[in-house]
Amino acid sequence: MRGEAETICALASAVGGAVGMVRLSGPRASELLGQVCRLPRLEARRMHAASLRDPESGEVLDRALVCYMPAPRSYTGEDVVEVHGHGGELNLGRILSLFIGLGARQAAPGEFTRRAFLNGRLDLTQAEAVAQVVAARSERALRNAQATLGGALGRRLRELQRHAVELCGLLEAAVDFADETAEERGEHELDRRYRQLWGELERLAGTYRQGQRLDGVRVALVGPVNAGKSSLFNCLLGRNRALVADEPGTTRDYLEAEASWDGHRVTLLDTAGERPETALTPLERAGRALAAPVLTGCDLWVQVVDASLDSDLEVPRSDDTPPVVVAANKVDRITPSRRASLGPELIQTSAISREGVEVLRRRVMEALFPSEGEAETVQITLQRQWQGLVNAARAVREGHDALHAGVPPEVAVEHVREALEALEAVTGERSTEAVLDAVFARFCVGK
Numbered sequence: 340m341r342g343e344a345e346t347i348c349a350l351a352s353a354v355g356g357a358v359g360m361v362r363l364s365g366p367r368a369s370e371l372l373g374q375v376c377r378l379p380r381l382e383a384r385r386m387h388a389a390s391l392r393d394p395e396s397g398e399v400l401d402r403a404l405v406c407y408m409p410a411p412r413s414y415t416g417e418d419v420v421e422v423h424g425h426g427g428e429l430n431l432g433r434i435l436s437l438f439i440g441l442g443a444r445q446a447a448p449g450e451f452t453r454r455a456f457l458n459g460r461l462d463l464t465q466a467e468a469v470a471q472v473v474a475a476r477s478e479r480a481l482r483n484a485q486a487t488l489g490g491a492l493g494r495r496l497r498e499l500q501r502h503a504v505e506l507c508g509l510l511e512a513a514v515d516f517a518d519e520t521a522e523e524r525g526e527h528e529l530d531r532r533y534r535q536l537w538g539e540l541e542r543l544a545g546t547y548r549q550g551q552r553l554d555g556v557r558v559a560l561v562g563p564v565n566a567g568k569s570s571l572f573n574c575l576l577g578r579n580r581a582l583v584a585d586e587p588g589t590t591r592d593y594l595e596a597e598a599s600w601d602g603h604r605v606t607l608l609d610t611a612g613e614r615p616e617t618a619l620t621p622l623e624r625a626g627r628a629l630a631a632p633v634l635t636g637c638d639l640w641v642q643v644v645d646a647s648l649d650s651d652l653e654v655p656r657s658d659d660t661p662p663v664v665v666a667a668n669k670v671d672r673i674t675p676s677r678r679a680s681l682g683p684e685l686i687q688t689s690a691i692s693r694e695g696v697e698v699l700r701r702r703v704m705e706a707l708f709p710s711e712g713e714a715e716t717v718q719i720t721l722q723r724q725w726q727g728l729v730n731a732a733r734a735v736r737e738g739h740d741a742l743h744a745g746v747p748p749e750v751a752v753e754h755v756r757e758a759l760e761a762l763e764a765v766t767g768e769r770s771t772e773a774v775l776d777a778v779f780a781r782f783c784v785g786k
Contacts (some may be wrong), residue, residue: 346371348438349446349784359431361422362785363443364451366598368418371405371441375400392424393437400433401425415451416458421511449782453775456767463767463778464492467721470782478602480553483718491717492724495543496766502536503759505733510742510752533739537732540758543719544728549708550718552657554697555604556707559593559634562643564612567668570690571643572596572609575700593630601704610634635660639707641699646670646681662706727765734758 346365363371369381376389384406390607391400403424413419424434447453449470456466464487469485488490509529561569573579576598594609610630634640639662646667667685670678681687686702688695707738719725738754763769 346443347446347450348435348443350452358423358505359426360785361424361431361434361438362451363420363422363438364413364415364417364454365443366418367442368420369409371438371443372405372420372422373408374441375437376403376405378405383407383409384412387421391424391434391437394441400437401430402659403434411458411460414460416460417454446784447779448784449779449786450784452782452786453779456775462490462493463770464496464724465490466767467724467778468492469786471720473783473786474554476554477598477604480555480604480720482602483550483553483720486717492719493766495717496762499536499539499543499731500759500762500766502539503731503762506536506735507752507755507759510748510755513748529742530739533735533742536758537735537739540728540732540735544732545724547720547722547725552707553603553718553720553772555606556638557606557608557640558635558639558703558707558741559608559610559637560641560643561610561634562613563645566643566645567610567611567690568643569594569613570697571641571666571668571688571696572607574690574693574696574724575607582594586616593633600700603704603708608633608637629681632687639664639703641666641703643668644685646677646685646687647672664699664702664706666695670694723774727761731758733762734761 346363346367348361348363348436372381374394374780375391377392378387378389381387386404386406388407389403391403392398393400401424403422405423406421408414408419408421410417410419422434424431435445449466452461453470454468455461456463461469468484468487472488473483508533513526513529517740560572562568572594576596593611595606598605598607608630611627636732640660642663642665644665644667646669665685666688667681667692668688670681670687671689671694678687685698686695688699690696719728733758734754738751738758742748742751760769764774
């Protein structure tokens with residue numbers, strides 16, 4: 340890595356608060372600290388109060404807390420110094436400039452975490468999780484990122500690597516027993532191991548779709564005019580955000596607002612009501628055109644229909660629309676016999692009495708996160724990780740098919756080795772500078 344022996348420094352937290360931090364990492368970290376503050380004794384991993392002085396002018400820049408963490412027991416695996424000064428962009432900027440003037444270099448984005456990876460303090464999945472912890476926009480996304488940072492994904496991948504190594508061993512052993520019976524060669528065990536590894540890889544890769552939704556989902560309420568979409572929108576939000584009136588077409592384009600459901604960030608959209616094209620005003624047509632691409636990008640639609648009108652219960656479906664959950668609204672206005680006639684796929688709701696609103700919310704979450712209760716401990720959220728798992732699963736499947744097609748074990752084993760290489764790319768055991776540059780470019784400078 341460029342400048343690996345250099346001492347780097349950067350603001351390691353957002354400036355402007357009451358306290359900010361400047362972090363240094365590298366062989367001269369403690370030496371540079373010694374030039375700006377006089378401490379009779381610098382104990383490792385303890386906070387020390389100290390005055391920061393410009394060694395040339397003797398000017399005191401700040402009264403700070405400093406901590407020295409010698410290698411290898413530090414975040415980067417190198418000597419690390421943290422200077423906790425008073426917040427403010429100007430104050431912290433002066434401290435940062437002081438260390439740079441003494442020979443430190445401004446850190447590149449993600450360089451602290453990159454050094455931690457290169458020094459074996461983190462695997463690549465943990466390094467990527469650092470940025471995800473910072474960027475998390477929902478409780479579930481944060482918990483998933485924290486689990487990955489804690490090594491949950493890395494442990495799962497190492498377990499899969501171990502299974503692949505064991506499969507390689509069985510295949511290589513089968514070469515020595517080529518003249519024996521299928522039972523003696525362990526072909527049944529080989530088949531079982533292939534299917535187990537293949538299934539585990541596909542199951543973990545299959546969490547990617549849900550993992551992409553951890554940072555937030557978009558749910559649109561659609562349906563005919565006066566079906567009560569805006570009223571349900573307000574109920575689901577728990578506050579009045581949309582105007583509600585008996586006049587058709589109150590909502591002309593779309594409204595959106597955020598809610599937190601079961602730790603997930605949900606953006607709800609209230610859309611203009613559907614009615615015949617000939618009845619639309621120019622303003623409504625413009626609103627529809629504005630909302631069309633937004634609707635296409637939603638994760639799920641809630642089709643709101645008026646339970647008191649037979650015609651509204653005919654819900655249009657299309658292959659190019661997102662998944663649809665149907666709410667038969669205004670059930671407070673219909674008879675018990677009419678309610679009994681509604682199909683089980685319709686969620687009966689009333690924005691007036693709030694009946695069925697919680698059921699609707701729960702059904703939406705079940706549709707978006709169908710296997711959350713039995714999912715892997717961590718979910719894949721990055722395309723790079725997903726692609727590596729897909730490649731590994733494909734290689735194992737091809738090896739299985741090749742063996743059953745009569746390919747010798749010594750040839751089939753190459754497919755499993757290919758799967759191992761794909762897994763090693765995910766954990767960073769096999770990585771190129773280009774891959775690392777792409778991973779750490781997304782980081783802020785202080786990380």
